[in-house]
Amino acid sequence: MISAIYTFAMTTGANRVVRGARIEHVCGDPSLGSEKDYAYGMRIVGTALQALTVAVPGPTLFDPQAEETPEAVHAS
Amino acid sequence: MTTPLRVAHYVNQFFAGMGGEERADVGVSVREGPVGPGRALQAALGESARIVGTIVCGDNFINESPAAALPAVTAGLRELAPDVVVAGPAFGSGRYGLACGMVCRAAREAEFPAVTAMHPDNPGVAAFRREVIILPAGESATSMQPAMEGLARLVLKLGRGEALGPAEIEGYVSQGARRVWDRGRPGYQRALDMLLAKLHDRPFVSEVPFRAPDRVTPAAPVADLSRATIAMVTTGGLVRKGNPDRQVAANATRYHRHSVRDLEALTPEGWEAYHAGYFNHIVNRNPNYILPLSFLRDLEAKGRIGRVHEWMYALPGVSTPVAMARELGRGIGEDLREARVDGVLLVAT
Numbered sequence: 001m002i003s004a005i006y007t008f009a010m011t012t013g014a015n016r017v018v019r020g021a022r023i024e025h026v027c028g029d030p031s032l033g034s035e036k037d038y039a040y041g042m043r044i045v046g047t048a049l050q051a052l053t054v055a056v057p058g059p060t061l062f063d064p065q066a067e068e069t070p071e072a073v074h075a076s
Numbered sequence: 077m078t079t080p081l082r083v084a085h086y087v088n089q090f091f092a093g094m095g096g097e098e099r100a101d102v103g104v105s106v107r108e109g110p111v112g113p114g115r116a117l118q119a120a121l122g123e124s125a126r127i128v129g130t131i132v133c134g135d136n137f138i139n140e141s142p143a144a145a146l147p148a149v150t151a152g153l154r155e156l157a158p159d160v161v162v163a164g165p166a167f168g169s170g171r172y173g174l175a176c177g178m179v180c181r182a183a184r185e186a187e188f189p190a191v192t193a194m195h196p197d198n199p200g201v202a203a204f205r206r207e208v209i210i211l212p213a214g215e216s217a218t219s220m221q222p223a224m225e226g227l228a229r230l231v232l233k234l235g236r237g238e239a240l241g242p243a244e245i246e247g248y249v250s251q252g253a254r255r256v257w258d259r260g261r262p263g264y265q266r267a268l269d270m271l272l273a274k275l276h277d278r279p280f281v282s283e284v285p286f287r288a289p290d291r292v293t294p295a296a297p298v299a300d301l302s303r304a305t306i307a308m309v310t311t312g313g314l315v316r317k318g319n320p321d322r323q324v325a326a327n328a329t330r331y332h333r334h335s336v337r338d339l340e341a342l343t344p345e346g347w348e349a350y351h352a353g354y355f356n357h358i359v360n361r362n363p364n365y366i367l368p369l370s371f372l373r374d375l376e377a378k379g380r381i382g383r384v385h386e387w388m389y390a391l392p393g394v395s396t397p398v399a400m401a402r403e404l405g406r407g408i409g410e411d412l413r414e415a416r417v418d419g420v421l422l423v424a425t
Contacts, residue, residue, distance in 0.1 A: 001422045001423075001424055002368075002421060002422065002423045002424070003423075003424040003425075004425075005424075009424065011289070012289045013289040013290060013291055013292060015292060015294035015295070016294070020423070020424075023354045023425050024354055024355050024356075024358045024359065024365075024425075025358045025359065025362075025365040026312070026365055026366055026423050026424070026425060027364065027365050027366070027368045027371065027423060028362070028364070028365050030358060030361070030362065038370075041364070041365070041368065041371055042371050042374070044368075045368045045371040045372065045375070045421070046375075048421050049301055049306070049375070049380070049381065049419070049421075052297065052298045052301070052304075052306075052418075052419040053297050053298050053299075053301060054297055055294070055296070055297045056294045057294070058291070058294065
């Protein structure tokens with residue numbers, strides 16, 4: 001699940017949660033200009049696809065903004 | 077001394093002593109007086125009510141052929157002319173629980189008050205709790221006695237035409253309805269009492285019961301993205317431009333699926349958001365923000381993923397009761413499972 005309100009997604013039990021940009025533009029950010037916007041959206045979608053390949057024990061956050069730390073953050 | 081209330085009791089073939097699984101397809105019959113657990117119910121009722129007859133039906137018959145079984149049950153009830161109908165208790169037995177729910181609903185439709193009892197996890201609870209009075213019972217018949225005592229108490233109330241109080245007081249499973257009633261003291265006093273109790277580690281009962289969200293077993297990971305079929309779902313209220321399907325903007329009771337087979341990306345000319353929970357104008361300029369088709373097509377062309385599933389699913393995820401959300405989610409999930417997709421991206425606004 002890709003969501004900007006990712007903490008909510010986790011507490012309500014989604015197992016693979018990907019941090020989206022904003023509620024109004026989950027997969028990207030128009031304020032970055034079209035090129036960077038697309039790259040940001042692609043990073044979010046790429047992280048989501050990556051999340052699908054990882055076994056998770058329960059609600060787990062995958063944060064595309066934490067570029068250098070591919071380590072997943074687990075709930076509680 | 078008033079005349080005792082007339083009670084009709086419904087039991088399945090097993091509790092009627094006819095047999096177990098091998099007799100589960102037996103049809104509807106009506107017997108005089110209490111049968112099997114009806115005797116325990118009669119003991120709990122005492123002098124105030126009398127079981128005038130027992131309706132028996134096999135669990136398989138009533139579940140597989142309700143159109144044949146339920147009219148026979150209703151006819152039996154009319155014949156017995158009870159003040160109250162009791163079904164079960166069904167304990168943890170799923171088919172029996174569903175049967176008790178159906179019987180109570182049929183009774184209510186024939187204007188007989190009805191009550192049943194079963195274990196909270198019995199599928200009969202999820203299916204019927206909104207329309208049927210269900211008392212929680214134990215998992216098995218070892219808890220017959222307390223179940224019958226609880227039923228007897230409600231039988232007397234219902235039979236005398238007394239209005240039942242709220243679920244938390246009467247003890248039945250919450251029906252999800254809100255009624256206005258006076259708790260005697262204003263909310264701020266009750267809230268402060270609760271806060272003080274909490275700070276002093278004293279017990280207190282919340283007026284807003286917390287229902288823990290379902291835990292879903294995580295799906296197994298996708299082994300090879302480059303061969304995977306990936307589907308997209310959005311709760312961002314994506315609709316075809318102009319909303320020709322007349323989807324609502326909140327409190328959805330249905331979802332729509334649309335083919336993306338011939339699309340490379342979602343364009344503002346073809347799609348827009350109709351969702352009462354956020355400002356839609358940014359998505360209306362680029363709908364791929366809530367359904368990432370453009371990105372997935374890119375990755376598909378590069379061979380990073382196998383292919384994009386032809387169908388995408390959309391609804392506005394706002395103001396939706398959990399029960400409805402669960403039903404909608406189950407429908408989408410079943411579709412996607414049947415289509416054998418390997419992974420799903422769900423974008424939630």
